Amino acid sequence: MISKQEFIEKLRNSSLRPTKQRINICEVLFNRDKTFHFTINDLFNLIKDKTGEKVSLATVYNTVHAFHKKGYLKEIPINSNQTYFDTNVTDHHHFFDVKEEKLIDLKNEDVGPIEIQKSIPGKKIKSVEVLVKLED
Amino acid sequence: MISKQEFIEKLRNSSLRPTKQRINICEVLFNRDKTFHFTINDLFNLIKDKTGEKVSLATVYNTVHAFHKKGYLKEIPINSNQTYFDTNVTDHHHFFDVKEEKLIDLKNEDVGPIEIQKSIPGKKIKSVEVLVKLED
DNA sequence: TCGTTGTTTATAATTATTCTAAAGAAGATT
DNA sequence: AATCTTCTTTAGAATAATTATAAACAACGA
Ligand SMILES: [Mn+2]
Ligand SMILES: [Mn+2]
Ligand SMILES: [Zn+2]
Ligand SMILES: [Zn+2]
Numbered sequence: 001m002i003s004k005q006e007f008i009e010k011l012r013n014s015s016l017r018p019t020k021q022r023i024n025i026c027e028v029l030f031n032r033d034k035t036f037h038f039t040i041n042d043l044f045n046l047i048k049d050k051t052g053e054k055v056s057l058a059t060v061y062n063t064v065h066a067f068h069k070k071g072y073l074k075e076i077p078i079n080s081n082q083t084y085f086d087t088n089v090t091d092h093h094h095f096f097d098v099k100e101e102k103l104i105d106l107k108n109e110d111v112g113p114i115e116i117q118k119s120i121p122g123k124k125i126k127s128v129e130v131l132v133k134l135e136d
Numbered sequence: 137m138i139s140k141q142e143f144i145e146k147l148r149n150s151s152l153r154p155t156k157q158r159i160n161i162c163e164v165l166f167n168r169d170k171t172f173h174f175t176i177n178d179l180f181n182l183i184k185d186k187t188g189e190k191v192s193l194a195t196v197y198n199t200v201h202a203f204h205k206k207g208y209l210k211e212i213p214i215n216s217n218q219t220y221f222d223t224n225v226t227d228h229h230h231f232f233d234v235k236e237e238k239l240i241d242l243k244n245e246d247v248g249p250i251e252i253q254k255s256i257p258g259k260k261i262k263s264v265e266v267l268v269k270l271e272d
Numbered sequence: 273t274c275g276t277t278g279t280t281t282a283t284a285a286t287t288a289t290t291c292t293a294a295a296g297a298a299g300a301t302t
Numbered sequence: 303a304a305t306c307t308t309c310t311t312t313a314g315a316a317t318a319a320t321t322a323t324a325a326a327c328a329a330c331g332a
Pocket of ligand 1: 035037088092093094103104105106
């Protein structure tokens with residue numbers, strides 16, 4: 001259970017003003033035991049449900065992108081009509097249950113080390129992500 | 137160099153009527169030495185450029201999805217505003233040059249075998265894809 | 273408290289994709 | 303070849319996620 005005060009400090013440390021809206025979003029995103037995979041719309045609805053206060057959709061977009069830029073959220077590469085984000089910002093891989101449209105974390109040891117044996121001159125590797133699609 | 141006749145047969149064998157539009161799209165997609173990564177818009181423009189005939193955007197969408205469903209095209213999971221497709225339908229992985237917005241094939245031996253050590257009850261693995269993002 | 277700067281919000285704009293329905297083309301049947 | 307049926311193409315409208323706009327508002331520092 002992270003305190004409101006800690007969120008305020010975290011925001012300040014990131015030169016983001018600790019507004020009521022951002023604190024609410026932090027509560028919904030980061031006061032959790034396990035990693036949270038979500039779309040903007042998931043989050044928008046959860047904020048209303050969990051805090052009882054409505055935050056405008058524009059602010060949800062703004063805040064998610066601010067957090068993403070600061071490295072507090074990760075974007076998951078899947079083809080979907082909506083973009084998925086993840087509160088687990090460490091390097092890790094995913095199952096994607098195509099039917100349920102749900103992401104599930106894979107630990108690195110569930111996948112094993114991946115060595116890329118090819119390189120492109122002038123480019124360096126930014127990330128290596130495995131997506132395992134699941135069907136019934 | 138695949139002949140028009142071969143495309144006609146391929147279409148017929150897939151219970152897709154060999155229309156002028158579909159044949160043109162086949163020429164642009166499949167008369168190539170190396171694998172082709174594209175967005176619908178790329179393809180739409182290339183058809184005009186390469187065949188001199190315009191195919192409506194709706195038909196490009198329809199045809200790409202028909203080919204996708206038949207297994208002649210693969211969809212590549214990346215977060216982009218547009219969906220990427222691939223004429224290489226074998227299991228393989230990708231570099232994605234974030235700056236250039238370009239996909240590059242990785243051979244399976246460039247990545248090595250990937251063993252997924254976790255399973256979800258009632259679900260089976262449909263695909264395993266590695267995406268390696270590149271930066272400068 | 274005041275001025276500055278950053279933030280929220282409703283709403284409009286943008287954009288990729290899908291839908292619709294009418295016109296056209298392909299294939300089958302006579 | 304004429305006819306019928308089914309599939310396909312097309313322009314344009316509809317949908318839906320995301321981004322832009324700009325005015326009201328809130329946080330901060332002096
Ligand atoms: Mn995750
Ligand atoms: Mn490829
Ligand atoms: Zn972002
Ligand atoms: Zn498709």
